[in-house]
Structure formats: structure tokens, C-alpha cells
Amino acid sequence: MLYQLYEAQRSLMEPFADFAQAASKLYGQGGVFGQAPLAQRMAAGYDLLYRLGKDYEKPEFDIKTVSVDNDDVVIQEVVEIDKPFCHLRRFKRFTDDPHTLQTLKAQPVVLIVAPLSGHYATLLRDTVRTMLQDHKVYITDWVNARLVPLSEGEFRLDDYANYIQEFIRHLQAEYGNCHVISVCQPTVPVLAAVSLMASRGEKVPLSLTMMGGPIDARRSPTAVNNLAMNKSYEWFENNVIYRVPQGFPGVGRRVYPGFLQxxxxxxxxxxxxxSSHYDYFKDLIKGDDASAEAHRKFYDEYNAVLDMDADYYLDTIRTVFQDFNLVNGTWEVKSPDGTLELVRPQDIHSTGLLTVEGELDDISGAGQTRAAHELCTGVPSTHQRHYEVKGAGHYGIFSGRRWRDKVYPEVKAFIAAHDTPQKRAGRPTVSAEDTIKAAAATKTTVVARKSAPARRKRGASR
Known part of the structure; x- marks a missing residue:
């Protein structure tokens, strides 16, 4: 019932938000009442009301170009694998400069595993944009569970780990090898996925970079950890799980709603x-457009949330924050064929392991991510590194100035130290990304389709 009430309230607020937006424009600079007394304050007040009442949709990555060797490289997004609960999204790069072209061909392949913990993968926009300067980049773009029909079945933490394995195999088949970066929540299922591949004797990623995640949530527990650990499994099931109402493709699906998160x-x-919203109001009055726009960009991302499938969320609560199955060596993951496999991080031997923590992280406490080194006993110490980012909070380790100036150089160097030449077995030695030259993304798409000898499969069934 709570979900239905929320949707009713949202529908009721929509016309008021639209009115506030229109009124803000009327009183704004150049508006009909723009020269009236207190017009700027009226415009600022209505603008703030609009942003407090509007509905926030999924943002776009909106990465059009990046600079590589001082050359502007065009970016085109492509959904490479389309799964019910996740899209494997690729950021293809195009250039007409021969030197830059050779640089792109040799750069490492990186799978960024975005968190499925409330926000969309676009939260890692800065991570992706920075990585694209020196890497071929793919990212897990998780789907809002209320958009997934019940006919697609359930989604559990085990399915998450299986998705990651499928994506890694896809990149290995395409390039011969890859590197994996996990940010926050996915550090646990990513470590499980690579552990399972190692236990079976499969090829594993060249390196694993784990940033601000709850590998061992018992260490330096934060307020987030304490909530998950001190409330019972039944409390979460009874208090935060609701069914998707009518009007969405996933009607009837049990979810942890985004608005509650x-x-x-x-x-x-x-x-x-x-304080941030009051500062925004004052910036509008002062005409500080730069600060106001920075506020909008942050909250456009922060306020856009997705529903999580209930089974996945409850599995995470129990496995990661209550039973600590990974660190206790008791986690068994069900494979797609129904086989239970024990997660054994000690079976990982040839993968480089880098862990990153923020000194002031209030979501994943000190030592929680570093605990991965104690589990991966098969990885030589020379292939392990831990980096603590002084002065950085949770978001600072993957976004913003500290990410770009402090963390990224460490990540880039670690990946480069563990990279090997790419082998594109069964495919041309030069990819569509590396050969197609274009000045505009629309033209590039047409040329790429004509020149590529074969299109990659999208999804496991195609």
C-alpha cells in the first residue's frame, strides 16, 4: 500500500512542480515579471520548489568526447549484452588521428562493475570519463527492477555473481583478457565471481581493483553497517519490501523501492x-550560475534512484551483513545450471589485487575493503597493493578531484603493471572501435556497421 500511496502523491505533486517551474521562468531574467520587485527572489523560490517536487528520471552518461594524447576522441554508447536486470554498456571510441589510433589499440580493457544499491550506474560518470582516456571501458548498467516483468523470474545475489562471470567471459572472448574494477557494493559478488572462475580453472581477469566495499563489514562498522547488522532479516522483509503497483512493466514484483532508499x-x-538547498537558493539570488548548476548536476544524480529486486536485496543483507558468508568461507553460489559452488578466494593466484579505501568513508569503514587481501592468500604479495586516500569520503574515491588526482593514477599504474597484449581470436586484429574514423557520432555509426565484418552477439540467446 505504501508504494501506491507514494505514486499517488507523486502524481498529485506533478502539476504543482510544473507550475513552480513555469513561475520561476516568468519571474526569472527575461521573463514577463522579471523586472518586478523581488522578482529574483520569487524566481529562486519557485525554482527550489520545482526541484524539491519534481520526479527525477534516470540520467544519461552524456559523455560525448574525451581527450587522448591531446586529441578529441568521439564516444558512442552501445549496449553489448542485454540481460533482464542489467545491460553491459560499452563506450566505443572513434578517432581519425593515426597516432591516437595506435594508442587506442594497445590500451587495456576494463570492466567497471557499478553498484546496485539505489543509484544508477551513471553515478560513476566521472569514473568512466576518466578511465576512457587510457582504457577500453565497459560498465554494468543495472535495470530498475520495477521495469522488469515478473515473467523474467527472480534476481538474487547469486544471479549477480553469475552475470559478472558472463560479462568477464564475453570480454575475454573478445580481447583475450580484461581487468575488473568494482565500486562499493559489488566488491563482494565480484570477488565471488572471480573466485568461482579460479576454482574451476577458468581464465581470470588480469587484475581486480576493489574500491570502498564491504568485504568484511564487521570491521569499523558504519551507521549503514549497524542498521543491516542490528535489525533482523524478518524486519527488513516486513518493513522495506513492497510490490510494484499498476502502471509499470514489473507490476507485482517484490522490490525495495527507490523512494525508501x-x-x-x-x-x-x-x-x-x-544547508545545500539553502545555499542553492542564495546562489540563484546572487546570480552565481556556476554554483547553481553544480548543485543541479549533483542532485539530478543523487535524487535519481531505482528499485532493487527484493530477493537480491534480502540476500545481500543476510550474506554480507549478517552471516558474513564470504569471510567465514561458507558462501555457496548457485550456478545457472543449479549447482552449488563454494566461494574460495584463496584459489585466485594469477590476478593482481588492488584495494582502495577513503580515510573518511562513512559507508564502508576502514579495513572493510582491505580484508580482501587476507582472503586472497593465493595471490603473491608482489601482486597486491592497498591504497588509502587521505581526506576522501566514500564518493571521493571514485568521483571528483581526489579521484582524478590521487586515485586514478594509482589505478592506472596498477592496471598497466598487470596488463598483457590483447588477442582477438577469431576476429580481425583491429576492432571497429580502432579503425573507424569519424567526426560525428551519427556518421560513425553508419560507417562502423558497414566496415565491421561481423556484429557481436547481444545477450546470451542471440
């Missing part, structure tokens, strides 16, 4: 958010 995010730092 967003309430929890805000409740962690209510004073900070109130």
Missing part, C-alpha cells in the same frame, strides 16, 4: 542537504 540516504545527513 532515497529517504534513507537523506536521513544520514539531513542538515547537510538542508
Amino acid at each position: 532515497h529517504t534513507g540516504f537523506v536521513a544520514m545527513n539531513p542538515d547537510r542537504h538542508a
Whole structure:
């Protein structure tokens, strides 16, 4: 019933938000009432009301170009594998400069595993944009569970680990090898996925970079950890799980709704958010467009949330934060054929392991990510590295100035140290990404389709 009430309230607020937006424009600079007394304050007030009442949709990555060797490289997004709960998204790069072309061909392949913990994968936009300067980049773009029909079945933490294995195999088949970066929540299922591949004797990624994740949530527990550990499994099932109402493809699916997650995010730092919105109001009055736009960009991302499948969420609560199955060596993952396999990180031998933590991280406490080194005893110490980012909070380790100036150079160097030449067995030695030259993305798409000898398969069934 709560979900239905929320949707009813959202529908009721929509016309008021539209009115506030229109009124803000009327009182704004160049508007009909723009020269009226207190017009700027009226415009700022209505604009703030609009942003507090509007519905926030999934943002776009909106990465059009990046600079490689001082050359602007065009970016085109392609969904390479289309799964019910996740899209493997590729950021293809195009250039007409021969020197840059050779640089692109030799760069490492990286799979970025975005968190499925409330926000969309676009939260890692800065991570992707920075990585594209020196790497071929793919990312897991998780689907809002309320958009997934019940006919697609359930989605559990085991399925998450199986998705990651499928994506890694896809990149290995395409390039011969790859590197994996996991940010926050996925550090646990990614470590499980690579462990299972190692135990079977499969080829594993060349390196694993784990950033700010709860490998061992018992260490330096934060407020987030304490909530998950101190409430019972039944409490979460009874208090935060609801069914998707009519009007969505996933009607009837049990989910942890995004609006409840967003309430929890805000409740962690209510004073900070109130102050931020008041500062935004003052920036509008002062005409500080740069600061106001920075506020909009942040909250366009922060306020856009997705529903998580209930089975996946509850599995995560129990496995990661209550039973600590990974660190206790008791986690068994069900493979797609129904076989239970024990997760054994000690079976990983040839993969480089880099862990990154923020000194001021209030979501994943100190030592939680570093615990991966104690589990991966088969990895030589010379292939392991831990990096603590001084002065960085949770978001600072993958976005913003500290990410670009401090963390990225470490990640880039670690990947380069563990990279090997790419082998594109069964395919031309030069990819469509590396050969097609274009000045515009639309033209590039047409040329790429004509010149590529074969299209890659999208999805496991095609």
C-alpha cells in the first residue's frame, strides 16, 4: 500500500512542480515579471520548489568526447549484452588521428562493475570519463527492477555473481583478457565471481581493483553497517519490501523501492542537504550560475534512484551483513545450471589485487575493503597493493578531484603493471572501435556497421 500511496502523491505533486517551474521562468531574467520587485527572489523560490517536487528520471552518461594524447576522441554508447536486470554498456571510441589510433589499440580493457544499491550506474560518470582516456571501458548498467516483468523470474545475489562471470567471459572472448574494477557494493559478488572462475580453472581477469566495499563489514562498522547488522532479516522483509503497483512493466514484483532508499540516504545527513538547498537558493539570488548548476548536476544524480529486486536485496543483507558468508568461507553460489559452488578466494593466484579505501568513508569503514587481501592468500604479495586516500569520503574515491588526482593514477599504474597484449581470436586484429574514423557520432555509426565484418552477439540467446 505504501508504494501506491507514494505514486499517488507523486502524481498529485506533478502539476504543482510544473507550475513552480513555469513561475520561476516568468519571474526569472527575461521573463514577463522579471523586472518586478523581488522578482529574483520569487524566481529562486519557485525554482527550489520545482526541484524539491519534481520526479527525477534516470540520467544519461552524456559523455560525448574525451581527450587522448591531446586529441578529441568521439564516444558512442552501445549496449553489448542485454540481460533482464542489467545491460553491459560499452563506450566505443572513434578517432581519425593515426597516432591516437595506435594508442587506442594497445590500451587495456576494463570492466567497471557499478553498484546496485539505489543509484544508477551513471553515478560513476566521472569514473568512466576518466578511465576512457587510457582504457577500453565497459560498465554494468543495472535495470530498475520495477521495469522488469515478473515473467523474467527472480534476481538474487547469486544471479549477480553469475552475470559478472558472463560479462568477464564475453570480454575475454573478445580481447583475450580484461581487468575488473568494482565500486562499493559489488566488491563482494565480484570477488565471488572471480573466485568461482579460479576454482574451476577458468581464465581470470588480469587484475581486480576493489574500491570502498564491504568485504568484511564487521570491521569499523558504519551507521549503514549497524542498521543491516542490528535489525533482523524478518524486519527488513516486513518493513522495506513492497510490490510494484499498476502502471509499470514489473507490476507485482517484490522490490525495495527507490523512494525508501532515497529517504534513507537523506536521513544520514539531513542538515547537510538542508544547508545545500539553502545555499542553492542564495546562489540563484546572487546570480552565481556556476554554483547553481553544480548543485543541479549533483542532485539530478543523487535524487535519481531505482528499485532493487527484493530477493537480491534480502540476500545481500543476510550474506554480507549478517552471516558474513564470504569471510567465514561458507558462501555457496548457485550456478545457472543449479549447482552449488563454494566461494574460495584463496584459489585466485594469477590476478593482481588492488584495494582502495577513503580515510573518511562513512559507508564502508576502514579495513572493510582491505580484508580482501587476507582472503586472497593465493595471490603473491608482489601482486597486491592497498591504497588509502587521505581526506576522501566514500564518493571521493571514485568521483571528483581526489579521484582524478590521487586515485586514478594509482589505478592506472596498477592496471598497466598487470596488463598483457590483447588477442582477438577469431576476429580481425583491429576492432571497429580502432579503425573507424569519424567526426560525428551519427556518421560513425553508419560507417562502423558497414566496415565491421561481423556484429557481436547481444545477450546470451542471440
